[in-house]
Amino acid sequence: MVTMDRMTIQYPTQLTDEEWRERLGPERYQVLRQQGTERAFTGALWDEHRPGSYRCAGCGTELFEATAKYDSGCGWPSFHTAAEPAAIQELDDRSHGMVRTEVRCTNCGGHLGHLFDDGPQPTGMRYCINSASLEFRPDDDEAPNEG
Ligand SMILES: [Zn+2]
Numbered sequence: 001m002v003t004m005d006r007m008t009i010q011y012p013t014q015l016t017d018e019e020w021r022e023r024l025g026p027e028r029y030q031v032l033r034q035q036g037t038e039r040a041f042t043g044a045l046w047d048e049h050r051p052g053s054y055r056c057a058g059c060g061t062e063l064f065e066a067t068a069k070y071d072s073g074c075g076w077p078s079f080h081t082a083a084e085p086a087a088i089q090e091l092d093d094r095s096h097g098m099v100r101t102e103v104r105c106t107n108c109g110g111h112l113g114h115l116f117d118d119g120p121q122p123t124g125m126r127y128c129i130n131s132a133s134l135e136f137r138p139d140d141d142e143a144p145n146e147g
Pocket residue numbers: 056057058059060061105106107108109110
């Protein structure tokens with residue numbers, strides 16, 4: 001098993017710090033680029049139940065399907081399955097005196113949240129993701145607004 005130095009991982013989408021700040025705005029920047037965590041029950045998407053897809057707020061890569069979202073009660077959007085396993089990178093996170101699994105977007109390296117093993121079937125996993133890291137696209141997004 002190869003241990004990666006987390007500071008030297010190269011992601012396909014590379015922007016400078018300044019460009020990320022500009023693209024994301026302060027709230028998303030703090031979570032995606034500085035491993036921040038929004039406060040529980042304050043994000044835009046923990047209580048979102050419409051059908052659709054959840055994309056990386058940094059680069060637009062599809063990360064989760066609404067069908068994999070479930071109500072974990074933890075105050076953050078929670079999913080039991082990734083839309084595409086290759087889209088999500090798992091890293092050891094030993095910050096804050098805990099050993100956790102950090103999850104990131106493999107395309108831009110944006111911090112998404114953490115992965116726990118107390119989720120429901122079929123996977124038993126819980127992807128605990130910040131709303132600020134996600135962009136929700138409802139299935140009826142394409143529908144005309146007028147009429
Ligand atoms: Zn991304």
